[in-house]
Amino acid sequence: MAPFVERTLDELDPAARVIIAFDNSDVIDVVEPQPILEALLDEHRALRWEGGVAFFGMEDILVAGRNPDISSDIEPAYAGMGSRDALIPLHSHGSSHTAYRKLLDPLLAPKAVAYLEPHIRDLADSLIDAFVDRGQVEFHDEFAVPIAATIFLQLFGLPVTDMEFLNSTKDEILKNGGDTPEARAKLSVEAGDRLRAYLNDKLEERALESEPRDDLIGRFSTFAVDGRSLDRDEILRIMHLFTIAGLDTVTASLTCIVGWFARHPNELERVVLHPEVLPAAIEELMRFENPVLTSGGRMATADTEVNGIPVKAGDLVTQCWTTANLDPEVFPDPLTVDFDRSGNRHIAFASGWHRCLGSHLARLELRTAIDQLHRRTPSYTITPGETPQYHHAGVRAATYLPLSFPA
Numbered sequence: 001m002a003p004f005v006e007r008t009l010d011e012l013d014p015a016a017r018v019i020i021a022f023d024n025s026d027v028i029d030v031v032e033p034q035p036i037l038e039a040l041l042d043e044h045r046a047l048r049w050e051g052g053v054a055f056f057g058m059e060d061i062l063v064a065g066r067n068p069d070i071s072s073d074i075e076p077a078y079a080g081m082g083s084r085d086a087l088i089p090l091h092s093h094g095s096s097h098t099a100y101r102k103l104l105d106p107l108l109a110p111k112a113v114a115y116l117e118p119h120i121r122d123l124a125d126s127l128i129d130a131f132v133d134r135g136q137v138e139f140h141d142e143f144a145v146p147i148a149a150t151i152f153l154q155l156f157g158l159p160v161t162d163m164e165f166l167n168s169t170k171d172e173i174l175k176n177g178g179d180t181p182e183a184r185a186k187l188s189v190e191a192g193d194r195l196r197a198y199l200n201d202k203l204e205e206r207a208l209e210s211e212p213r214d215d216l217i218g219r220f221s222t223f224a225v226d227g228r229s230l231d232r233d234e235i236l237r238i239m240h241l242f243t244i245a246g247l248d249t250v251t252a253s254l255t256c257i258v259g260w261f262a263r264h265p266n267e268l269e270r271v272v273l274h275p276e277v278l279p280a281a282i283e284e285l286m287r288f289e290n291p292v293l294t295s296g297g298r299m300a301t302a303d304t305e306v307n308g309i310p311v312k313a314g315d316l317v318t319q320c321w322t323t324a325n326l327d328p329e330v331f332p333d334p335l336t337v338d339f340d341r342s343g344n345r346h347i348a349f350a351s352g353w354h355r356c357l358g359s360h361l362a363r364l365e366l367r368t369a370i371d372q373l374h375r376r377t378p379s380y381t382i383t384p385g386e387t388p389q390y391h392h393a394g395v396r397a398a399t400y401l402p403l404s405f406p407a
Helices: 014-021 034-043 058-064 075-080 094-108 110-129 139-156 160-174 181-207 216-220 232-263 265-273 275-289 359-376
Strands: 046-049 052-055 136-138 298-300 304-306 309-311 316-319 389-393 395-400 402-404
Touching (some): 014 316, 052 058, 052 309, 058 304, 058 316, 075 181, 094 110, 110 359, 136 139, 139 160, 139 232, 139 359, 139 395, 160 181, 160 232, 181 216, 265 275, 265 359
Antiparallel strands (some): 304 309
């Protein structure tokens, strides 16, 4: 790959414009975008355009992710998440980010979420019960959305009966279809205002209760940062971020992984017959499918460099996690899915200080839900005559995934 190139926005490949300039294009809304993404990495390890610098190779992204002069506290990124202010901990930086992560990380550590496994399995069973006798299912709407949303809402402490409102509001924030970045940001923030009002109402209800509930929101209310309790605004900014992330990324990951299995019957048969392979299969498919393509907007707060590549104060800095996961210097034969791949150090859950807070919960949900699906429907394919539909709006998902299996 070329080490570093300079391009204007007009000169960028259409896929590069989607990734680094948030172009509203369907160029990567295909079943297998990996060859398109690999071509970006082949063309350049990094590039400069008039908006800033984008990194595509693994080594540079790992270094950029730990550079203290590259901050996620950037106002355009707030709007992309439907917020008028910085979300916690995503848009915090430096010592404040460290303090928030010190509080939040233990809540979603492996031991803290392990007790959910039987509940996830039971919930998967109840959803499968509703379609198993039909021999068909539209996997996104009938399984991936409700299982991820139900687990999150119950863990978080929001009513499951509000799932439809919360999912539709989340979609209006992330996938509103505005024609320009400015229009999308405006619609996103308007939807975010509705979400914030809803969340504030829930906090008002809890303020009238004598004791905090045993859920994540209840724990936020008892937290202390540097010896002080979190205030209402901080709790709302945490809740806003958790709601967006909790309702979107596990759903997307489930559809990408199950969609891949549905197109590869030999590999599906292998994990069904040997379920002990499933955890490694999920890691490899997260590397290959990588639903969250990039870091989103980050900004250089001072002149700096990444492995000799100059980054100027004020540059927008993009880290393309999905191309890093296709980097042949790290993953031999990266376009081949290999469940036996050794040392699979993918960054589908990001890297550096902003590594995904919910990665352990996500892995537990993916492993348990897919295992239960395979116990109940061990042989499934894309429904004949149907075509899955994939869409990328910050997160890539199979938004229409029709499956068939022996009833």
